Amino acid sequence: MTQTIAFIGLGNMGGGMAANLLKNGYAVRAFDLSDEALARAEGHGAVRAASAADAATGADAVVTMLPAGTHVEAVYTGEIFGAATPGALFLDCSTIDVATARRVSEAAVAAGFAMVDAPVSGGIAAANGGTLTFMVGGTDAAFDSARPILSAMGKAVIHAGGAGNGQAAKICNNMLLGATMVATCETFAMARKLGLDPQTFYDISSVSSGQSWSMTSYCPVPGVGPQTPADNGYQGGFAVGLMLKDLKLASAAAASVGASVPMGNAAEALYQMLANQGEAARDFSLMIEMLEGK
Ligand code: NAD
Numbered sequence: 001m002t003q004t005i006a007f008i009g010l011g012n013m014g015g016g017m018a019a020n021l022l023k024n025g026y027a028v029r030a031f032d033l034s035d036e037a038l039a040r041a042e043g044h045g046a047v048r049a050a051s052a053a054d055a056a057t058g059a060d061a062v063v064t065m066l067p068a069g070t071h072v073e074a075v076y077t078g079e080i081f082g083a084a085t086p087g088a089l090f091l092d093c094s095t096i097d098v099a100t101a102r103r104v105s106e107a108a109v110a111a112g113f114a115m116v117d118a119p120v121s122g123g124i125a126a127a128n129g130g131t132l133t134f135m136v137g138g139t140d141a142a143f144d145s146a147r148p149i150l151s152a153m154g155k156a157v158i159h160a161g162g163a164g165n166g167q168a169a170k171i172c173n174n175m176l177l178g179a180t181m182v183a184t185c186e187t188f189a190m191a192r193k194l195g196l197d198p199q200t201f202y203d204i205s206s207v208s209s210g211q212s213w214s215m216t217s218y219c220p221v222p223g224v225g226p227q228t229p230a231d232n233g234y235q236g237g238f239a240v241g242l243m244l245k246d247l248k249l250a251s252a253a254a255a256s257v258g259a260s261v262p263m264g265n266a267a268e269a270l271y272q273m274l275a276n277q278g279e280a281a282r283d284f285s286l287m288i289e290m291l292e293g294k
Pocket of ligand 1: 008009010011012013014031032033034037052065066067068071075093094095096120121122123124237238239242245
């Protein structure tokens with residue numbers, strides 16, 4: 001029998017994810033505060049719901065892809081818990097703070113539902129192409145139920161442990177990415193000042209011990225390495241504002257467990273400066289221009 005998924009939050013990421021569920025044979029009941037987002041989802045074959053509660057009514061599972069923890073908590077506790085069928089599975093794919101993820105999951109379980117936090121790695125292109133990576137927190141049973149739904153939207157689905165561990169994995173990964181991107185940018189800026197051609201430095205460092213994903217898969221220097229947002233005026237890609245959001249989540253999580261993250265904190269301060277310069281919408285590898293004083 002066709003499984004019905006309530007999909008809440010059909011923005012840049014959720015729109016493509018819901019379209020992939022439809023392509024893989026699921027029925028989708030969609031809700032978003034934006035009429036435009038809902039119209040796009042209808043165009044892909046989703047049924048428009050009048051509210052999050054309406055979408056969840058009678059659905060086998062609920063997927064949320066919302067901006068932040070406040071939205072996630074309000075939608076689940078305010079609407080979905082009261083409307084969903086007992087035993088329904090909840091999958092929150094938004095990137096939110098670990099504490100809220102754990103609190104909402106506990107409340108879901110107490111109300112008779114199963115829940116996983118399943119944030120994603122990969123941007124809008126991966127959401128549209130169905131090639132996201134999901135990092136999943138929840139019980140073994142909840143993970144097993146969630147896996148086929150997540151596989152319809154992604155290429156990798158990895159169980160990270162209990163509730164909240166998906167969010168923990170996501171912010172640890174992105175803190176590492178933020179710090180390596182800053183380090184890669186400042187190094188290219190210094191190399192240039194020391195008289196090294198960026199391509200030559202890339203050829204050396206990409207096969208030496210300074211190599212990282214930020215260098216060889218996402219080089220911040222235009223014309224060097226593979227095609228990246230740097231080759232397109234730092235448009236598209238992963239926005240400075242989203243990197244800043246993840247770094248703030250990482251420092252809050254670090255503080256909550258007393259972890260020392262000086263590199264993460266430095267990356268957060270630098271991305272805040274870039275955002276303050278009005279660059280929140282451009283790609284995060286734009287950091288190189290700020291460090292070069294451009
Ligand atoms: P977005 O702003 O494009 O989409 C969010 C959608 O949620 C919007 O359409 C908005 O109208 C809707 N919404 C907000 N409150 C709602 C409510 N109460 N009820 C129903 N709909 C509501 O954001 P996005 O880029 O799609 O990101 C979604 C999540 O995915 C975020 O947590 C983000 O951090 C994470 N993420 C984004 C990317 C990316 O590249 N954009 C990559 C990885 C993870």
